[in-house]
Amino acid sequence: MTVEPRLLANAIRALAMDAVQAANSGHPGMPMGMADAATVLWTEYLKHDPSDPKWPDRDRFILSAGHGSMLIYALLHLTGYERPTIDDIKNFRQVGSPCAGHPENFMLEGVETTTGPLGQGVAMAVGMAIAERHLNATFGEDLVDHHTWVIAGDGCLMEGVNHEAAGLAGHLGLGRLIVIWDDNRITIDGSTDLSTSEDIQARYRAYGWHVVECDGHDFASIRAAYDEALADPRPSLVACRTIIGYGAPNKQGTAATHGAALGPDEVAATRKQLVWDSEAFDLPNEISSAWREAGARSQQAHADWRKRLDANPDKAEFSRRMAGDLPADFSLKPYIDGLLAAPQKVATRKASEMVLGVINDLLPETIGGSADLTGSNNTKTRSQNPLTINDYSGRYIYYGIREFGMAAAMNGMALHGGVIPYGGTFLVFSDYCRPAIRLSALQETRVIYVMTHDSIGLGEDGPTHQPVEHLMSLRAMPDLHVHRPADTIETAQCWELALRRKDGPSLLALTRQNLPQVVTEAQENLCARGAYRLRSAQAERRVVLLATGSEVEIALAVADRLEAEGYGADVVSMPCWELFEEQDAAYRAELLPDLPLDQLLRVSIEAGATFGWERYTLNGGMRFGLDRFGASGPADQLYHKFGLTAEVIAPQVIARLEGVKE
Ligand SMILES: Cc1ncc(C[n+]2csc(CCOP(=O)(O)OP(=O)(O)O)c2C)c(N)n1
Ligand SMILES: [Mg+2]
Numbered sequence: 001m002t003v004e005p006r007l008l009a010n011a012i013r014a015l016a017m018d019a020v021q022a023a024n025s026g027h028p029g030m031p032m033g034m035a036d037a038a039t040v041l042w043t044e045y046l047k048h049d050p051s052d053p054k055w056p057d058r059d060r061f062i063l064s065a066g067h068g069s070m071l072i073y074a075l076l077h078l079t080g081y082e083r084p085t086i087d088d089i090k091n092f093r094q095v096g097s098p099c100a101g102h103p104e105n106f107m108l109e110g111v112e113t114t115t116g117p118l119g120q121g122v123a124m125a126v127g128m129a130i131a132e133r134h135l136n137a138t139f140g141e142d143l144v145d146h147h148t149w150v151i152a153g154d155g156c157l158m159e160g161v162n163h164e165a166a167g168l169a170g171h172l173g174l175g176r177l178i179v180i181w182d183d184n185r186i187t188i189d190g191s192t193d194l195s196t197s198e199d200i201q202a203r204y205r206a207y208g209w210h211v212v213e214c215d216g217h218d219f220a221s222i223r224a225a226y227d228e229a230l231a232d233p234r235p236s237l238v239a240c241r242t243i244i245g246y247g248a249p250n251k252q253g254t255a256a257t258h259g260a261a262l263g264p265d266e267v268a269a270t271r272k273q274l275v276w277d278s279e280a281f282d283l284p285n286e287i288s289s290a291w292r293e294a295g296a297r298s299q300q301a302h303a304d305w306r307k308r309l310d311a312n313p314d315k316a317e318f319s320r321r322m323a324g325d326l327p328a329d330f331s332l333k334p335y336i337d338g339l340l341a342a343p344q345k346v347a348t349r350k351a352s353e354m355v356l357g358v359i360n361d362l363l364p365e366t367i368g369g370s371a372d373l374t375g376s377n378n379t380k381t382r383s384q385n386p387l388t389i390n391d392y393s394g395r396y397i398y399y400g401i402r403e404f405g406m407a408a409a410m411n412g413m414a415l416h417g418g419v420i421p422y423g424g425t426f427l428v429f430s431d432y433c434r435p436a437i438r439l440s441a442l443q444e445t446r447v448i449y450v451m452t453h454d455s456i457g458l459g460e461d462g463p464t465h466q467p468v469e470h471l472m473s474l475r476a477m478p479d480l481h482v483h484r485p486a487d488t489i490e491t492a493q494c495w496e497l498a499l500r501r502k503d504g505p506s507l508l509a510l511t512r513q514n515l516p517q518v519v520t521e522a523q524e525n526l527c528a529r530g531a532y533r534l535r536s537a538q539a540e541r542r543v544v545l546l547a548t549g550s551e552v553e554i555a556l557a558v559a560d561r562l563e564a565e566g567y568g569a570d571v572v573s574m575p576c577w578e579l580f581e582e583q584d585a586a587y588r589a590e591l592l593p594d595l596p597l598d599q600l601l602r603v604s605i606e607a608g609a610t611f612g613w614e615r616y617t618l619n620g621g622m623r624f625g626l627d628r629f630g631a632s633g634p635a636d637q638l639y640h641k642f643g644l645t646a647e648v649i650a651p652q653v654i655a656r657l658e659g660v661k662e
Contacts, residue, residue, distance in 0.1 A: 026070060028070070034240075037180055057144060067258075103115055143309060150178070179238065340520070411439055446505065448508070449507040458512040474507060519534070542599075605649065
């Protein structure tokens with residue numbers, strides 16, 4: 001290369017400080033501090049091809065310290081990605097610019113993950129590195145042989161999820177994972193001395209990582225560290241000592257550069273200091289062409305890879321999996337027909353295990369797992385061997401008690417592509433993975449959460465383990481499909497919907513307790529409608545009963561009692577609110593006619609918070625649920641205690657219909 005890396009790095013510094021200055025908002029310190037380490041990585045090490053950002057065997061790069069978004073925007077622009085253009089960068093942080101405040105995977109090719117919530121980038125990278133090793137073991141070196149590189153800050157390493165992610169990576173020996181830690185000893189509040197005194201390198205060694213230090217402003221030192229990291233078979237932490245805001249003469253090394261524009265005077269002083277004469281957003285020709293040339297470095301490797309793919313007997317299967325398409329003939333219909341013919345009374349967690357047995361045989365791309373509740377979540381099936389340090393071809397991951405780490409890793413796996421991850425824990429511990437579930441939804445990843453023990457119906461473990469507000473709080477999250485199937489058939493149907501949903505996460509809330517089969521015909525997958533009439537009123541219709549999951553059985557029993565008194569009652573099973581909301585107005589009105597409640601009373605039954613059900617019952621309707629914490633005891637006794645039985649509900653509904661005060 002003819003242009004010194006120092007000058008290449010200064011292009012990043014200039015773009016970062018100028019874009020933040022133009023927006024008068026953003027984080028110049030991190031991109032300026034990491035410019036040298038990132039330049040070495042992107043011009044000499046990273047395997048990628050800006051002309052084909054989705055090349056399956058590219059290295060993955062994750063900017064875990066997402067606040068330093070200008071670093072990745074500069075790198076993508078400089079190495080020749082179609083976007084961001086210089087105008088996009090001029091519009092940094094403005095509405096409509098793909099250069100959003102934090103990098104968004106759905107806005108720019110080359111941004112592999114959405115980052116910003118500190119710690120999750122590293123944890124997603126662990127999932128990417130798992131997917132890489134798994135596909136390598138499945139398809140061989142010729143097709144899959146790449147690294148996962150991460151830039152992480154002090155914050156990413158301080159977050160709790162870092163412990164889960166790094167522990168898992170060390171255990172699985174993910175040697176293709178290299179985390180470059182921006183060791184600048186500054187966070188927003190000031191020096192890291194204010195809040196931490198742990199020996200991070202020792203902590204990583206204890207996880208089983210290889211650790212190497214470098215001077216982040218000395219190119220030879222950076223290269224030596226990367227070389228050592230590449231050579232070591234363990235995951236590597238590169239402790240890269242840097243100065244935040246490097247180049248800003250009066251502010252570098254201080255928290256002042258972290259999250260605010262440098263100001264016109266300091267920007268001018270930085271130009272002097274760096275001997276950078278170009279105007280804002282203007283790049284000297286020799287510098288931009290050197291960057292472009294470096295960006296094209298891997299084109300030959302890419303072309304060679306294409307040749308190997310063309311010659312590979314697994315080309316079609318590999319391409320199918322990487323495209324995320326299910327096999328054309330994938331169908332659960334024969335299985336569902338079998339269930340119809342031989343109804344079974346089992347817990348929906350068991351129903352999930354049963355259908356997973358079929359799914360895992362039909363779809364070699366699934367990778368299951370659980371956060372140490374395999375036998376409770378029923379997530380492992382016959383055909384799955386464990387994925388271990390000695391055998392990455394396994395399709396089952398023992399995540400350990402690391403719910404958040406598991407969920408974030410599944411995001412990384414889904415984003416890597418080629419695999420469909422699902423993982424289990426108790427629904428009550430969805431709170432432990434919630435920040436990653438949120439990123440599944442935001443990033444449009446196909447991650448399937450298998451959350452069992454979904455209500456007081458779990459019984460004796462008591463209120464710490466009994467979800468109450470969880471269903472509603474998960475329904476409140478945009479773009480997450482929350483499924484609560486009522487029996488074996490709905491469970492299979494909801495699984496199929498989750499698998500077919502390529503661009504978003506699904507969560508299955510499943511019971512511990514046995515449930516009768518309530519669905520008696522399944523010509524089509526009615527769960528796809530989100531809600532459907534399971535049974536029509538016999539007598540003149542006066543009531544619509546709405547229920548999900550285990551409470552559908554109760555709704556049917558309430559309907560029996562109402563019909564016996566001459567009040568006709570529809571029973572609507574509502575496994576997925578989000579899908580129901582997507583139906584057209586005619587379908588929704590057919591199920592929930594727009595009639596006054598004294599003509600058609602709407603009643604909901606769900607063993608959880610009633611908050612939110614008024615959307616369907618209307619304010620004057622009736623809502624049976626649980627607006628308090630549960631209790632320890634056998635499930636049937638708890639349902640009785642909390643009034644969630646047909647015996648208790650039906651008389652209240654009848655009293656209401658008769659106009660008697662409750
Ligand atoms: C989970 C989470 N908590 C808090 C924040 C807000 N935040 C953004 S950057 C930052 C400080 C991070 O420090 P460091 O990683 O050292 O970044 P540097 O200041 O060195 O750029 C904080 C607290 C966040 N983005 N994510
Ligand atoms: Mg820092």
